[in-house]
Amino acid sequence: MNKIQILDKEFGILLEQDQINKRTRMIGTQLNVDYENKCPLIIGVLNGSFLFMADLLKEIDVPCEVGFIRVSSYQGVSSSGAVKEIFGLQEDLSGRHVILVEDIVDTGQTLKHILEKIRLKNPASVQVCSLLFKPAALLEPIEELAYIGFEIPNEFVVGYGLDYNGLGRNLCAIYRALNP
Numbered sequence: 001m002n003k004i005q006i007l008d009k010e011f012g013i014l015l016e017q018d019q020i021n022k023r024t025r026m027i028g029t030q031l032n033v034d035y036e037n038k039c040p041l042i043i044g045v046l047n048g049s050f051l052f053m054a055d056l057l058k059e060i061d062v063p064c065e066v067g068f069i070r071v072s073s074y075q076g077v078s079s080s081g082a083v084k085e086i087f088g089l090q091e092d093l094s095g096r097h098v099i100l101v102e103d104i105v106d107t108g109q110t111l112k113h114i115l116e117k118i119r120l121k122n123p124a125s126v127q128v129c130s131l132l133f134k135p136a137a138l139l140e141p142i143e144e145l146a147y148i149g150f151e152i153p154n155e156f157v158v159g160y161g162l163d164y165n166g167l168g169r170n171l172c173a174i175y176r177a178l179n180p
Helices: 017-034 050-057 109-119
Strands: 003-006 009-015 041-046 065-073 083-087 097-105 125-133 145-151 174-177
Touching (some): 017 050, 017 145, 041 050, 050 065, 050 097, 065 109
Parallel strands (some): 125 145
Antiparallel strands (some): 003 009, 065 083
16 A cells, blocks of 8 residues: 545555564664663653554563653644643652663654653653654754664655544555645
8 A cells, every 4th residue: 555545635655564574673772772671661652652652662672661641732734843731751760771662763852742741740750752753844863862773864754653634544554745
């Protein structure tokens, strides 16, 4: 399936399921090395990260704990990063090694806000693992962005957890908008 239609947009394949699986396996292997003899807390940012995180966890052999957070942002036309609230963030992160799992990092504004809240809880370390990264959209560097699946152009994408108006999260591959 090279082209799909979701609502008023047509999408073409960007990353096949096999490519995503191979890269996820490689990231899992690296996490196993980097967190050997540690018990990281792996926190997924909902909704977009759920498929990537589930597949990533299957590749992680080191003992770990899992949690999820959900970010409530102001509604807008673009990625403003105006975060209202973070739901589900554990109270005690003191001394913990935290791995924040994202589906995509574009402007980085929402991620910066999440990282500020996490740092206030005094973790031993915080690293970000993102399936996708749009370097051209990033407004300022994020030092914690340590694990990246794929760098992609600044295009609208859908599938494998990412949605277009709530649709397309269940697709096994990632597609780019052909008619943005």
